[in-house]
Amino acid sequence: MASSFRSSASLSSNLPSSASAHRASGEVHLIVGPMFAGKTTSLLRRIKSETNNGRSVAIIKSSKDNRYAIDSIVTHDGAKFPCLALPDLSSFRQKFGDDAYEKLDVIGIDEAQFFEDLYDFCLKAADHDGKTVIVAGLDGDYLRRSFGSVLDVVPLADTVTKLTARCELCGKRAFFTLRKTEDKQTELIAGSDVYMPVCRQHYVNGQVVIEAARSVIESHKVKGEAYSEVASAV
Numbered sequence: 014m015a016s017s018f019r020s021s022a023s024l025s026s027n028l029p030s031s032a033s034a035h036r037a038s039g040e041v042h043l044i045v046g047p048m049f050a051g052k053t054t055s056l057l058r059r060i061k062s063e064t065n066n067g068r069s070v071a072i073i074k075s076s077k078d079n080r081y082a083i084d085s086i087v088t089h090d091g092a093k094f095p096c097l098a099l100p101d102l103s104s105f106r107q108k109f110g111d112d113a114y115e116k117l118d119v120i121g122i123d124e125a126q127f128f129e130d131l132y133d134f135c136l137k138a139a140d141h142d143g144k145t146v147i148v149a150g151l152d153g154d155y156l157r158r159s160f161g162s163v164l165d166v167v168p169l170a171d172t173v174t175k176l177t178a179r180c181e182l183c184g185k186r187a188f189f190t191l192r193k194t195e196d197k198q199t200e201l202i203a204g205s206d207v208y209m210p211v212c213r214q215h216y217v218n219g220q221v222v223i224e225a226a227r228s229v230i231e232s233h234k235v236k237g238e239a240y241s242e243v244a245s246a247v
C-alpha cells in the first residue's frame with residue numbers, strides 16, 4: 014500500500030506542469046467508408062448532438078470539394094451545415110482566431126482524404142489542446158488504395174466506424190466506390206455522375222467491364238490512326 018502511494022506520488026511529480034496537462038482530455042473519432050455511405054450525414058448528426066449538449070463546435074472541409082457549396086458541408090441528400098473550407102488543416106487556428114480556437118470543444122473534419130496534415134492536426138488538437146476531433150473521409154480511392162492520410166489516423170483514434178452504402182447494381186451492402194469514367198488521376202471531385210457505390214462482386218465485375226471498354230476504345234484509336242496514316246499516304 015505504502016509503496017503504491019509512493020509510486021503514484023512520484024508519478025504525479027513527473028507530470029508536466031504546462032496548461033495542456035490540466036486540460037480535459039481530447040478524443041479522436043474516425044468515420045470511413047465508400048462514397049454515399051452516409052459519412053457526412055453521420056458527422057453532422059454527431060456535431061448537432063454535441064451542440065445540443067452545449068459544446069462549441071466548428072467544421073472544416075477541404076477547399077478542393079466545391080461540389081455543392083463552398084462554405085457549407087452538404088450531404089448527397091441535401092442536408093447542410095456551415096463550415097470553413099481550407100486547403101490544409103495547419104491554417105485552421107490562424108483563420109479561426111486564437112481566442113475562438115481556445116473556446117472550441119469539438120472540431121469536425123469532412124473530406125479528410127484531401128488533407129495531407131491530418132495526422133499532425135489530430136494529434137495536436139486531441140492530445141495537446143483537449144479537443145474532440147471527428148474525422149470523416151474515404152478510406153480507399155476508386156482503385157481501393159489507401160486514400161491520403163485517413164488510415165494513418167487509426168492508431169490515434171478512440172473509435173473507428175466503417176459505414177457501408179447500398180450497391181447500386183444489386184442492393185447488397187457496398188464497401189467500395191467504382192469510378193465509371195476512364196479518368197486515371199487519384200483526385201477527381203465529382204458525385205453520382207462519375208462514381209457509384211458497389212459490393213465486392215460488382216466492383217470486380219465493374220473493373221473488368223471498364224478495362225474491356227478501355228481496350229476496345231484504345232484499339233479503335235490505333236485502327237483510326239493506322240487508317241488516317243494510310244489515307245494520307247494514298
Ligand SMILES: Nc1ncnc2c1ncn2[C@@H]1O[C@H](COP(=O)(O)OP(=O)(O)O)[C@@H](O)[C@H]1O
Nearest residue numbers: 047048049050051052053054087088089090205
Ligand atoms: N448512389 C447514390 N447516388 C446519390 N445519392 C445516394 C446514393 N446512394 C445513397 N445516396 C444518398 O446519400 C446519402 C448519404 O450522403 P452522405 O452523408 O453525403 O454520404 P457520404 O458522405 O458517405 O458520401 C444517403 O442517405 C442517400 O440518401
Ligand SMILES: Cc1cn([C@H]2C[C@H](O)[C@@H](COP(=O)(O)O)O2)c(=O)[nH]c1=O
Nearest residue numbers: 047048049154155190199200201202203
Ligand atoms: C473514390 C474517389 C473519390 N474522390 C472524390 C469524389 C468526391 O468529390 C469525394 C468523396 O466525397 P464523398 O463525400 O465521400 O461522397 O472524393 C476522388 O477524388 N478520388 C477517388 O478515387
